[in-house]
Amino acid sequence: MTAGRSGPAATGLSLIGLAIAAYLALTRLSGGLPVCGPLHGCETVALSSYSEIFGIPVAFFGVVFSVALVGLAVAWWRTSDRRALLGLYGLGLLGVLFVAYLTYLELFVIGAICVWCAGYAVTIVAGWIIVAIALRRSGPA
Amino acid sequence: MTANPAVLNPPANPVAASIPNQGTVLGSASAPAKVDAWEDYQCPYCQIWSTQWEPNIVENFVAAGVVRYQFHDFSFIGSGHSPDESLDAAVAAQCAGDQGKFWPYHDWLYANQNPNGENQGWFTRAKLDAIALKVGLTQSTFDTCLADPAKAAAVQAEFSAGSALGITGTPAIFVNGKLQSLTTYAALAAEIQALAPASSPGAPSSIPAAAGSAQPSGSAVP
Helix, strand or coil: CCCCHHHHHHHHHHHHHHHHHHHHHHHHCCCCCCCEEECCHHHHHHHHHHECCCCEEEEHHHHHHHHHHHHHHHHHHHCCHHHHHHHHHHHHHHHHHHHHHHHHHHHHHHHHHHHHHHHHHHHHHHHHHHHHHHHHHHHCC | CCCCCEEEEEEEECCCCCCEEECEEEEECCEEEEEEEEECCCHHHHHHHHHHHHHHHHHHCCCCCCCCEEEEEECCCCCCCCCCCCHHHHHHHHHHHHHCHHHHHHHHHHHHHCCCCCCCCCCCHHHHHHHHHHHCHHHHHHHHHHHHHHHHHHHHHHHHHHHCEEEECCCCEEEECCCCCCCCHHHHHHHHHHHCCCCCCCCCCCCCCCCCCCCCCCCCCC
């Protein structure tokens, strides 16, 4: 089993996720005053106490997490090394659980949905599904 | 904060009673710089603007006669919701204005904004009445005003006027008609300072320090 189409697909999705996380981390760092736009929700989520973990903005964790995903996805794509695929699967599962928890917070605790956050969650879940299928097709090692 | 309307947070940086005001306008009409602030009482960044940036502008520029500051309602967040909390809060503040208490009411609304989101039934009639009591309104006059459909119509008309100016979000801050990007307080202060007559007595000689930690954006999900 080689990386086939799953390699570029996983790489592309993780790059999109990285771009979203980087954008959110940068707006956090700039310290200006964004506006409450027509798609209100992002501002509520961004200002909530859940936007930080141990004082570190969640967006920063997202950047680090996405960099790791991109690295593993590229490794799987270029080398077809099954260990990279297993790493992607494990890390991706962690990501799916984390974005599920954060989406739960948005919906049921904060009461607002942020489109950027939802977009990030979609890239994580879709990437993990692609990796899971690739892993299944590759059969037992 | 609490859901109990009887327990309210007092404003940390209220507009000083010594600042000349008329309705939603602060300062002298002949001031060289006109700052127009379009806001929604449910918008979290409007709360940051009103509690951290606006007090600096009032203290450094309005008090010095450099700025005429005007608040405008741009109530859109509650639109399509029932009750429309943005509209209810805006009408209540306008009714407070009829009794000469617009600014105290405005300050109390922002000090007691829902910290957990929008359109959750936070600005209830009970809470609006509790704020009225805090700022010393005559309740019967306030009741009559809240029931007057012309007040809501006026707030909605101001939303239309703001939309016509091209406003799509809040806070929308204009300095002499120019929409500001609000990247840093220092940049905004410099923009205003440039409009002050160089020789004007009382005009700040230097740009005031940034308005503390306006830390917005970021997200609950990366």
